[in-house]
Amino acid sequence: MSDPLPPRRSDATRAAILDAARARFAEDGYERATVRAIARQAGIDPSMVIRYYGTKEALFARVVDVALGIPDPREIAAEELGTVLVEHFLDLWERDAVLVTLLRVGVTHPAGAERMRDVFRDQLVPAAERFGHDPADAPRRAMLVASQVLGMALLRYVLRFGPAAEMPRAELVAWLAPTVERYITAPSPAAAA
Amino acid sequence: MSDPLPPRRSDATRAAILDAARARFAEDGYERATVRAIARQAGIDPSMVIRYYGTKEALFARVVDVALGIPDPREIAAEELGTVLVEHFLDLWERDAVLVTLLRVGVTHPAGAERMRDVFRDQLVPAAERFGHDPADAPRRAMLVASQVLGMALLRYVLRFGPAAEMPRAELVAWLAPTVERYITAPSPAAAA
DNA sequence: GAATCAGGTCAACACCTGTTGGCATACTCG
DNA sequence: CGAGTATGCCAACAGGTGTTGACCTGATTC
Incomplete structure (x- = not known):
């Protein structure tokens, strides 16, 4: 489960994509949050989104990962x-x-x-x-x-x-x-x- | 407000389009309810949808017209x-x-x-x-x-x-x-x- | 300093979208 | 019966979609 991967030089970009995806999906829903719009907000090329996350669906799955943490x-x-x-x-x-x-x-x-x-x-x-x-x-x-x-x-x-x-x-x-x-x-x- | 228009021969088709639109919009939402999908379900050509209702937005406005009728x-x-x-x-x-x-x-x-x-x-x-x-x-x-x-x-x-x-x-x-x-x-x- | 490789851009692909105009048919009315 | 018109289909458009591959560039490593 742990991620012992070494830090990559592209980590900042990956994070920027994830942030932009969070914002676009939250505001526009799945269909209207286009890969191009996410890339534009992240300030990079649309192809990078696919290169780093494989697919729009996979990117979405990364975004919606929530722990409710309901109190005891x-x-x-x-x-x-x-x-x-x-x-x-x-x-x-x-x-x-x-x-x-x-x-x-x-x-x-x-x-x-x-x-x-x-x-x-x-x-x-x-x-x-x-x-x-x-x-x-x-x-x-x-x-x-x-x-x-x-x-x-x-x-x-x-x-x-x-x-x-x-x-x-x-x-x-x-x-x-x-x-x-x-x-x-x-x-x-x-x-x- | 009244509609004294004479019955047209195409009324059945118009109704079929409206029915199909209701079903598609309800099930798929706005973006995924494509004009082509609505036309297919109505059994006619996509161009008819536009000819009779002008625009996808206008068709949607016709579909979502609801009276809650809350009791006295x-x-x-x-x-x-x-x-x-x-x-x-x-x-x-x-x-x-x-x-x-x-x-x-x-x-x-x-x-x-x-x-x-x-x-x-x-x-x-x-x-x-x-x-x-x-x-x-x-x-x-x-x-x-x-x-x-x-x-x-x-x-x-x-x-x-x-x-x-x-x-x-x-x-x-x-x-x-x-x-x-x-x-x-x-x-x-x-x-x- | 040269070789390697990751990070990033550009252009293109195949497909799907809403919408438009032309054309055939079939019905209606004189 | 013939003219006009409403009804419908077909093909195409301009633009947008997710995704892919070729290519350039700058840092890393031997």
Whole structure:
């Protein structure tokens, strides 16, 4: 897993390409983030992008590599569970653009959608298992939390809707925390049709 | 506003193009829904698409024309407000693909994003004004409801995540209704940081 | 100092995009 | 029946796409 490769003279360029790719994919989605546009932003020739990363798809895979780092439930006081989680998710979305990229691409490109499923299955569901009680319930709990967090992130960070983008963070947390907390801790209504 | 145009012999073809466009835009987003793909699905030549609708953008504008039809608050008993609204939104998403189209395109294409803002401003916010008490609060209430509904729709109808797509409708409503109801009726926390 | 090689540019490829104009057909109306 | 027109297909356009190979240049190594 480690990379004992010696530093290459082209490392700066490789990094510039990766940075430019992050920016273009996040802002424009997969199709409109062309290899030429990425190269232009990185200040090099389009052929270098392919030479160093092989393929546009491979470059994209390098860009969307995210660790959610959901906190350990044992370190959270029960009464502020929702608050801590919402704050953590907002931090994630604001720290860098990788989640914006993932959402933007996942909606239109199959590779992006699969990457989203990976993150959900490998990180969100296991976290829900650590929080919840019934492991069979974890995917549903994780999905509910994801629905609220993704919806808000869509409006605030992707579409940048006025009311969503301008709401002060503290107020946002106050609104969402009870929702997230209930999705994790409330007893299942279990289709009381 | 009315259309007293006489029926043309090409009406069937025009409708076929519109149907195909709806399907392609909904499934593939704006960029991947090519004029050629739409024409192929409609069983006609690509040039006909342009001849009848002028431009790909104009065709898209024809496709994303949606009326949310949010019910009148005076016809809803206070204790089932959340349930009625969530059911209504689920109906909208399941009835046809126009909302899936709007979400899929809005995330990557500027024209789609603007169309989403239109729907929000012209339909969702006024509805929130009818429900809520303080009109200055309406955009925020509408935005909160939209965040939960859009997030769930994203998982269930666009990405078709397993846990979201498979949850029985009644259970889904039972989970979301209290959230939506609170976003509309609860007193504002107003940034109690 | 000469040989080697990585870093980078240029031009081109095969293909796909939205869009346009010309041409055949078939229907409609006198 | 004949003129006119709406309907549709075909071929082509100008431009953009990801990707490839030939080539130049400057640093590294013997």
